[in-house]
Amino acid sequence: MKILHVIPSVASVRGGPSQAILQTVKALRSLGVDAEIITTNDNGDDVLDVPLSKLVEYKQVPIQFFPRFSPKINSIREFAFSSQLTAWLWQNAHRYDLLHVHAIFSYASTAAMAIARLHNIPYIVRPLGQLCEWSLQQSARKKQIYLNLIERANLNHSRVLHLTSRQEQQEVSRLGLRVPSFVLPHGLSIPPIIPDARYRLRQQLKVPPDEPVILFLSRLHPKKGLEYLIPALGKLKHHRFTFVLAGNGSPEYTNELQSLVASIGICDRTHFAGFVEGESKNLLMQGSDLFALTSHSENFGLAVLEALAAGLPVIITPGVALASVVEQHKLGYVIPQNISAIANALDDCLNSPQLTKQMGDRARQIIHDKYTWNHIASNLIEIYTAIIEKKNLPHLD
Known part of the structure; x- marks a missing residue:
């Protein structure tokens, strides 16, 4: 053949x-x-x-x-x-x-x-x-x-x-x-486990060892719904967290996002990591606590699959095609694409680290078995x- x-x-x-x-x-x-x-x-x-x-x-x-x-x-x-x-x-x-x-x-x-x-x-x-x-x-x-x-x-x-x-x-x-x-x-190609990923990532980000890390990893593009996710994070200033934006896009759109982060008042909590691959990408996936992708549309959502395989619960919108898998197996939150709903889901995750970990453990097992x-x-x-x-x-x- x-x-x-x-x-x-x-x-x-x-x-x-x-x-x-x-x-x-x-x-x-x-x-x-x-x-x-x-x-x-x-x-x-x-x-x-x-x-x-x-x-x-x-x-x-x-x-x-x-x-x-x-x-x-x-x-x-x-x-x-x-x-x-x-x-x-x-x-x-x-x-x-x-x-x-x-x-x-x-x-x-x-x-x-x-x-x-x-x-x-x-x-x-x-x-x-x-x-x-x-x-x-x-x-x-x-x-x-x-x-x-x-x-x-x-x-x-x-x-x-x-x-x-x-x-x-x-x-x-x-x-x-x-x-x-x-x-x-x-x-999915399952990457090797990095045993000290949480510690190494927080050292790299220069944040405390117990700081919650919320990860967005995808192309920086208007399709990805960051105009909802970033303002939602701005509503959570009563929580400790670090937000990592990993991915590249046009210089014009990247500048728009940097301006939005500044206007929302979370510059000191946000890291623009740029395009990542290899061990840097694996470290981000395995060392974070939560993955968020609030896209208008994703015919699949490979980054979501990679996050689930790394044991990360996810917050996604119905436009992400893996939403049905996430809902069926309770691997995170599928929420409407509006700022308040996204903020509420993020708040739940930050308030319930044990539940979040259970979702992540379940996600890792299911993805490793089927994909x-x-x-x-x-x-x-x-x-x-x-x-x-x-x-x-x-x-x-």
């Missing part, structure tokens, strides 16, 4: 979905699937320093990078146009049994779907939440034109849509697409096999 994954970017700055594809392909290969990735050298405002137009090993995964067209106009740069990627796909896509396309409304993905259609190569699409209501409302006119003129036909000719939550599946069903879908979440990458990859192999052999899609456990 030879599978080609296509995605506009695998750069860390592009967040969870771009990192998930690396783990997916690694797990597929460990189970005997000949899986590769093609992508561009996109790295946000920059480009990755990687060899181009040849297969290389990148983070233990075989990938071919192609140069992204990088003009100064941000919207064009974000589209990730690459003529070399197009030419390579046109000449080589037929060598694969199936294409797994990740993302829509981006050149690499659109080109891959169009070429697969023309060559009659089966493909499936993981839209990364871009067909969810909130996402479609952003630059709505452009997306509606793009969807109706180009992407709807590409989606309808795919064999199946790969969605990562029931919530995403429900939202996509309202679009009237003529294509089936299956739900398969992201998996390993090998489990996810095994399910994907069943899907691939059914499509290639033209059989009915299996029921996934």
